[in-house]
Amino acid sequence: MIQNNYFSENSDLLLQFDNIIDWEEVVTAYEQGFKDHKKYKETGDEALAFAPSSVEEAIETYRVTLESLGDVIGNFVAPRAPEMDRVGLKYDSGKVTFPDAMIEAYEKVQEAGLQPYSISRDHGGLGMPSTTQCFVMEVMSRADGAFGIAIGCVNLAETIERFGDEDMVNHWVPQMAAGEVVGAMALTEPNYGSDLPNIRTRAEQDENGVWRINGAKRFITHGCGFAHKPSVILTLARTGSPTSGAKGLSFFLVEGKDVFIAGVEKKLGLHCSPTCEVVYENTPARLIGKEGFGLVRYAMGMMNGARLSIAAQSMGIAQAAQAEAAKYASEREQFGKLIKDIPAVRKMLDRMEREIAAMRQLLYEAARSIDRYHWRQHSMEKSGVDERTIRKDEEIRHWEKLASFLTPVAKYYISEMCNSIAYDALQIHGGSGYTEDYDVARLYRDARITNIYEGTTQMQMHAAIGGVTAGMAATGPIRAYLDAELARFSPSPALQKNRELLEAIVRDYREIKSSDDKELVAFEAVESATRFLNGLLLERAASRLEGDARRRFEKMAADYNLDSQAIMQGNLIRVQAPEKVSEPALAG
Numbered sequence: 122m123i124q125n126n127y128f129s130e131n132s133d134l135l136l137q138f139d140n141i142i143d144w145e146e147v148v149t150a151y152e153q154g155f156k157d158h159k160k161y162k163e164t165g166d167e168a169l170a171f172a173p174s175s176v177e178e179a180i181e182t183y184r185v186t187l188e189s190l191g192d193v194i195g196n197f198v199a200p201r202a203p204e205m206d207r208v209g210l211k212y213d214s215g216k217v218t219f220p221d222a223m224i225e226a227y228e229k230v231q232e233a234g235l236q237p238y239s240i241s242r243d244h245g246g247l248g249m250p251s252t253t254q255c256f257v258m259e260v261m262s263r264a265d266g267a268f269g270i271a272i273g274c275v276n277l278a279e280t281i282e283r284f285g286d287e288d289m290v291n292h293w294v295p296q297m298a299a300g301e302v303v304g305a306m307a308l309t310e311p312n313y314g315s316d317l318p319n320i321r322t323r324a325e326q327d328e329n330g331v332w333r334i335n336g337a338k339r340f341i342t343h344g345c346g347f348a349h350k351p352s353v354i355l356t357l358a359r360t361g362s363p364t365s366g367a368k369g370l371s372f373f374l375v376e377g378k379d380v381f382i383a384g385v386e387k388k389l390g391l392h393c394s395p396t397c398e399v400v401y402e403n404t405p406a407r408l409i410g411k412e413g414f415g416l417v418r419y420a421m422g423m424m425n426g427a428r429l430s431i432a433a434q435s436m437g438i439a440q441a442a443q444a445e446a447a448k449y450a451s452e453r454e455q456f457g458k459l460i461k462d463i464p465a466v467r468k469m470l471d472r473m474e475r476e477i478a479a480m481r482q483l484l485y486e487a488a489r490s491i492d493r494y495h496w497r498q499h500s501m502e503k504s505g506v507d508e509r510t511i512r513k514d515e516e517i518r519h520w521e522k523l524a525s526f527l528t529p530v531a532k533y534y535i536s537e538m539c540n541s542i543a544y545d546a547l548q549i550h551g552g553s554g555y556t557e558d559y560d561v562a563r564l565y566r567d568a569r570i571t572n573i574y575e576g577t578t579q580m581q582m583h584a585a586i587g588g589v590t591a592g593m594a595a596t597g598p599i600r601a602y603l604d605a606e607l608a609r610f611s612p613s614p615a616l617q618k619n620r621e622l623l624e625a626i627v628r629d630y631r632e633i634k635s636s637d638d639k640e641l642v643a644f645e646a647v648e649s650a651t652r653f654l655n656g657l658l659l660e661r662a663a664s665r666l667e668g669d670a671r672r673r674f675e676k677m678a679a680d681y682n683l684d685s686q687a688i689m690q691g692n693l694i695r696v697q698a699p700e701k702v703s704e705p706a707l708a709g
């Protein structure tokens with residue numbers, strides 16, 4: 122596996138950081154008037170000592186953090202990743218054992234103080250916006266997808282911070298920020314995965330008013346904690362009647378010591394990530410927030426951030442696969458030349474390169490949309506502003522709508538492309554790619570989960586399709602957003618052509634009468650909107666660059682838009698005849 126600083130020696134990631142991201146916008150949205158710094162000046166609270174007082178200071182803090190992370194991940198964790206994968210987890214009588222190499226790598230990241238990146242400074246975290254969190258997740262997952270999750274899961278503390286009561290926050294969040302306790306999220310059950318509104322696990326209050334949970338959860342990442350560190354499991358359970366649907370669900374904090382880990386899954390990939398079966402038997406639990414809001418408010422409230430986190434994980438795995446393939450292709454010779462110079466291989470490498478660039482633009486645009494509303498909303502909630510006022514806030518409304526479109530689109534596109542890139546990367550390795558001698562086999566296996574968990578690609582379509590229909594109406598928010606972004610640079614004729622194709626697809630999609638037919642071609646509509654958007658973002662990125670970097674991005678954008686045109690023309694045909702999409706091959 123390539124070993125170097127995964128941040129400062131990745132020139133495309135640096136371009137993203139230095140030239141493409143509008144940090145002024147992100148930092149202003151996150152720091153909310155640099156309130157942490159002002160509070161430090163007033164109170165001398167040491168937890169806030171490193172809070173930035175300006176945009177420049179914030180950027181410098183992120184840069185130093187990412188340089189340090191890139192070094193630890195690229196030079197210490199990456200070389201251990203193959204062993205972590207090979208040794209995997211051991212399960213015996215409720216206890217899970219992690220490989221020594223992983224514990225060593227985990228401790229190294231903790232010692233460098235890099236773990237609690239999304240927890241607020243107040244409670245001992247690093248206090249970073251979603252945009253910076255994506256850099257962290259991308260860099261970590263490039264070494265190992267399972268490792269990225271292991272480090273990232275303490276950051277579930279953000280949910281407690283946001284929705285828990287004061288006692289709960291003060292007790293648990295600092296422990297999680299210190300890495301003494303890890304977080305897990307328990308939604309899925311054996312019979313209910315995508316269909317969360319119907320879950321069965323029950324919570325009831327006993328005669329002393331203590332909530333008790335009974336039932337079983339499946340596939341719970343780090344339900345067992347990590348090594349000797351216990352977990353807190355944020356658990357979704359039914360408090361209403363069995364038929365109360367999503368409104369009968371509440372969210373609870375459960376201590377890992379009070380549940381039984383009945384097993385861990387043997388999986389295709391993510392061998393170091395414990396996917397646990399968790400059994401609750403009269404397990405004591407504490408209600409988070411209000412009864413009945415578990416799924417509709419709290420889980421949904423965290424959904425955009427959760428989707429983004431898996432999109433960033435996918436980005437890291439894809440980046441690793443692309444870099445490994447490019448390296449192999451520039452060393453392997455066949456027919457007397459390097460395989461990178463054979464047109465069919467060159468074509469795969471070029472497509473991977475421009476897809477990586479497009480995925481990255483989409484990832485950081487989705488992060489931008491979260492940053493633009495989330496911290497303002499959080500700050501208003503913490504200052505006791507009433508809910509109705511928050512819901513009426515124009516800035517929050519606008520950017521939340523965009524995030525609710527951009528995050529499912531980013532989750533779907535980046536995870537699907539991560540799979541496609543891992544596939545091509547293995548192909549470029551030929552037979553060697555199919556052996557465990559090269560890292561690409563592990564990357565290929567790990568990629569496969571990214572478009573399944575945290576909502577499958579098909580479920581992301583349900584979340585995104587409204588953005589393509591209502592969002593693209595004459596006064597819709599997605600149309601307004603696309604027009605505003607197009608006005609920031611001179612769009613190419615190819616991009617304008619794709620806009621026309623998108624308009625035709627949206628128009629014809631809207632005219633489909635049957636809801637089943639609409640569902641059949643929702644993917645085509647969402648894919649077309651995503652590809653148009655990515656072309657736009659690539660051209661916008663090029664406009665922020667100079668010299669060779671600009672020319673390279675212009676070329677990648679032109680090639681990407683051509684790919685999109687071909688795909689969108691096919692999608693238009695399908696949207697015009699949705700009934701043909703699933704017509705059985707044989708009658709009867």
Ligand SMILES: Cc1cc2nc3c(=O)[nH]c(=O)nc-3n(C[C@H](O)[C@H](O)[C@H](O)COP(=O)(O)OP(=O)(O)OC[C@H]3O[C@@H](n4cnc5c(N)ncnc54)[C@H](O)[C@@H]3O)c2cc1C
Pocket residue numbers: 305306307308309313314315316339340341342343388391396570573574575576577578579580
């Ligand atoms: C490694 C791993 C880690 C995980 N970690 C966690 C975790 O920490 N916490 C947690 O709660 N869960 C976790 N999960 C569970 C994960 O989120 C679910 O597996 C996922 O949401 C899909 O649910 P399912 O497996 O029940 O599939 P199903 O819901 O049974 O879906 C099967 C197929 O049907 C499709 N489908 C279902 N309904 C629809 C629909 N309405 N429209 C279109 N297509 C549909 C799906 O897209 C899929 O292709 C994890 C799973 C794995 C494998």
